[in-house]
Amino acid sequence: MRRFLLRRLAWFALTLWAVVTVSFVLMRSVRGGPFSAERSLPMEVEASLRARYHLDWPLWKQYLAYLGPLELGPRAPTFLGGDGSDPFGGVLAGDLGPSYKYRDFTVNDVLAQSLPISLALGSVSLFFAVGLGVASGIVSALRRGGFLDFALRLLATLGIALPNFVVASLAILLFAITFPVFPVAGWGSLRHLVLPGLALGAPFAAYVSRLTRTGLVEVLSQDYVRTAVAKGLPPWLVLWRHALPAGCLPVLTYLGPATAGILTGSLVIERIFAIPGTGSHFVNSALNRDYTLCMGVTILYTVLVYALNTLVDLVSTWLDPRLSLEEA
Amino acid sequence: MGFGILMDRADDAWRGTSPGREAWRRLRRDRFAMASLVFLALFALLALCAPLLPLPSPMALDLALEPRAPTPPWESFLERGFQREQFWSLGALDRGLLALRERLFGDRQTAHWFGTDAKGRDLLARIVWGSRISFEAALAAGLVSLFVGVTYGAIAGYAGGRIDNAMMRLVDALYSIPFIFLVIFLVTVVNEYRGELGRLGIERLHVFFVVIGLVWWLTMARIVRAQVRALKEADFVQAARVSGASHARILFAHLVPNVFPMVIVYLTLTIPSVMLFEAFLSFLGLGVEPPQVSWGLIALDSSEAIGVLHTSWWLVFFPSASIGATLFALNVLGDGLRDALDPRRRG
Numbered sequence: 001m002r003r004f005l006l007r008r009l010a011w012f013a014l015t016l017w018a019v020v021t022v023s024f025v026l027m028r029s030v031r032g033g034p035f036s037a038e039r040s041l042p043m044e045v046e047a048s049l050r051a052r053y054h055l056d057w058p059l060w061k062q063y064l065a066y067l068g069p070l071e072l073g074p075r076a077p078t079f080l081g082g083d084g085s086d087p088f089g090g091v092l093a094g095d096l097g098p099s100y101k102y103r104d105f106t107v108n109d110v111l112a113q114s115l116p117i118s119l120a121l122g123s124v125s126l127f128f129a130v131g132l133g134v135a136s137g138i139v140s141a142l143r144r145g146g147f148l149d150f151a152l153r154l155l156a157t158l159g160i161a162l163p164n165f166v167v168a169s170l171a172i173l174l175f176a177i178t179f180p181v182f183p184v185a186g187w188g189s190l191r192h193l194v195l196p197g198l199a200l201g202a203p204f205a206a207y208v209s210r211l212t213r214t215g216l217v218e219v220l221s222q223d224y225v226r227t228a229v230a231k232g233l234p235p236w237l238v239l240w241r242h243a244l245p246a247g248c249l250p251v252l253t254y255l256g257p258a259t260a261g262i263l264t265g266s267l268v269i270e271r272i273f274a275i276p277g278t279g280s281h282f283v284n285s286a287l288n289r290d291y292t293l294c295m296g297v298t299i300l301y302t303v304l305v306y307a308l309n310t311l312v313d314l315v316s317t318w319l320d321p322r323l324s325l326e327e328a
Numbered sequence: 329m330g331f332g333i334l335m336d337r338a339d340d341a342w343r344g345t346s347p348g349r350e351a352w353r354r355l356r357r358d359r360f361a362m363a364s365l366v367f368l369a370l371f372a373l374l375a376l377c378a379p380l381l382p383l384p385s386p387m388a389l390d391l392a393l394e395p396r397a398p399t400p401p402w403e404s405f406l407e408r409g410f411q412r413e414q415f416w417s418l419g420a421l422d423r424g425l426l427a428l429r430e431r432l433f434g435d436r437q438t439a440h441w442f443g444t445d446a447k448g449r450d451l452l453a454r455i456v457w458g459s460r461i462s463f464e465a466a467l468a469a470g471l472v473s474l475f476v477g478v479t480y481g482a483i484a485g486y487a488g489g490r491i492d493n494a495m496m497r498l499v500d501a502l503y504s505i506p507f508i509f510l511v512i513f514l515v516t517v518v519n520e521y522r523g524e525l526g527r528l529g530i531e532r533l534h535v536f537f538v539v540i541g542l543v544w545w546l547t548m549a550r551i552v553r554a555q556v557r558a559l560k561e562a563d564f565v566q567a568a569r570v571s572g573a574s575h576a577r578i579l580f581a582h583l584v585p586n587v588f589p590m591v592i593v594y595l596t597l598t599i600p601s602v603m604l605f606e607a608f609l610s611f612l613g614l615g616v617e618p619p620q621v622s623w624g625l626i627a628l629d630s631s632e633a634i635g636v637l638h639t640s641w642w643l644v645f646f647p648s649a650s651i652g653a654t655l656f657a658l659n660v661l662g663d664g665l666r667d668a669l670d671p672r673r674r675g
Binding site for chain 2: 011018173177267268
């Protein structure tokens with residue numbers, strides 16, 4: 001267990017370092033720097049901006065300052081020639097730097113504002129994905145070969161095939177315009193969450209449904225389930241106590257990739273529904289060439305995905321004694 | 329389908345059905361998969377012949393700047409008004425096809441069977457021309473991922489031991505990176521050099537195809553590695569080794585052809601996700617640029633328009649239906665192929 005976590009941590013450090021380095025190189029390979037597009041800037045203003053964001057430093061120093069954890073500017077520790085008032089900075093100290101476009105904000109400020117919104121949307125769609133997926137998977141498995149099974153499997157294939165922005169447009173057309181039950185777009189109340197959550201969660205619900213069906217069909221034919229039925233347990237108890245925990249293991253392992261996919265999918269969904277989350281900030285930052293914000297979101301999501309995958313691995317070994325962490 | 333030299337000889341001697349033919353027979357019995365295959369072939373043909381068909385120009389604006397409801401083909405089939413100038417710069421082949429089309433149909437074009445979009449552009453023409461980008465993206469990225477993934481996976485699986493371990497750990501590490509963010513980041517950076525790349529004849533799209541391919545090889549590598557590992561002690565490989573074949577020859581002449589069925593299955597499952605990703609990026613404004621058109625851009629236009637023009641259902645319906653049908657058919661075909669090629673289901 002400890003060895004597993006240590007090894008994961010080592011790989012995590014390596015991955016994060018690679019992501020930071022690659023995005024730093026990409027960012028700095030842009031010709032003329034981030035302010036070159038604003039042609040109206042007078043020379044002096046641009047020079048002072050460059051000085052403020054330390055773009056006048058040599059590249060290695062900028063890289064070290066971005067990576068951290070030691071601050072290299074005037075507030076650096078005294079042994080580096082600063083006044084020591086704020087000795088830490090950079091990614092390793094959790095500081096993602098100033099935003100190039102929102103000049104009065106740091107990247108951390110922007111993320112602190114937008115991340116809770118994205119997380120709320122993400123949890124709602126994960127809830128939809130697991131709830132709808134497992135429920136339809138159970139129905140499908142129990143009615144195997146029947147019409148309901150066929151219809152649900154068709155729906156699942158359709159759900160996997162349709163892009164989430166198509167689902168979103170159709171959902172808006174249906175539930176916001178033809179039958180105005182939910183708002184077309186915006187943010188603020190719980191009702192604003194339903195359509196985006198549904199559109200974002202739909203493909204994952206479809207996949208979860210497939211996994212649940214396959215898992216359950218296999219488990220239901222096992223001896224211990226037959227024994228449970230034979231000794232007279234009511235069917236729902238057999239399902240709940242014996243079949244589901246084993247049948248849903250693949251769903252659990254899928255939760256890691258699903259969460260990553262939901263995070264990515266929210267880029268589009270947040271844009272369609274005008275939700276001010278991290279995803280829409282990321283897209284805007286890419287379009288506005290706000291490189292520090294872009295990098296910040298990339299790094300944040302790398303950390304999130306890695307942490308979730310590790311968590312899922314831990315939980316699934318805890319639930320399934322046949323797996324061992326040494327192989328994970 | 330090649331299944332290795334030795335197996336081919338064995339087949340010749342025995343005159344049985346080859347595994348490839350067997351799989352094809354099974355696939356042909358799967359009605360859904362065959363319907364999907366026919367649909368996809370027709371659609372691909374349509375996309376390929378787009379310049380030859382009497383479609384309106386996908387970028388000709390209507391001065392009314394208002395979406396027009398669909399005119400069913402039985403009410404008005406063809407109308408006049410096609411102008412050849414209304415295109416972005418096309419390749420030589422497409423220009424030739426366009427000239428041929430003018431010979432054949434003159435200035436006649438189909439009436440707006442699918443209606444027009446918010447700027448008055450013909451929706452059917454946009455969907456057909458847009459599908460070309462999707463097919464191109466799928467093809468390019470599929471080929472890159474095929475090349476990189478199969479080579480990488482085969483080498484890792486064949487080498488085994490420490491090399492295999494290190495190579496697969498790298499794949500694991502890459503898996504945990506949310507690549508879409510890095511790709512978007514990369515596309516933004518490439519954007520800055522659009523002028524220079526344009527002079528070299530490289531569009532943003534091409535860079536983007538290669539990048540997608542480079543990202544999508546990970547699962548392919550895993551699958552190929554697992555298959556190669558399972559096969560590498562098989563009798564026919566031993567026989568090749570004993571008869572003095574080099575490692576490269578064993579790997580690429582004997583092992584790789586044997587894992588190809590799995591590779592094809594995985595490829596049919598990769599292609600929809602690549603198409604989806606192209607649409608996704610174009611939707612965000614980071615893929616194909618107007619006046620060119622792709623499915624993502626059409627979806628973006630329609631999702632923007634539907635918030636304002638509540639009654640124009642065709643703006644959402646036709647693009648969604650074509651994207652959905654294509655991706656659905658690809659998924660069904662992939663599932664059917666997997667069933668047909670899976671040796672455990674032989675019967």
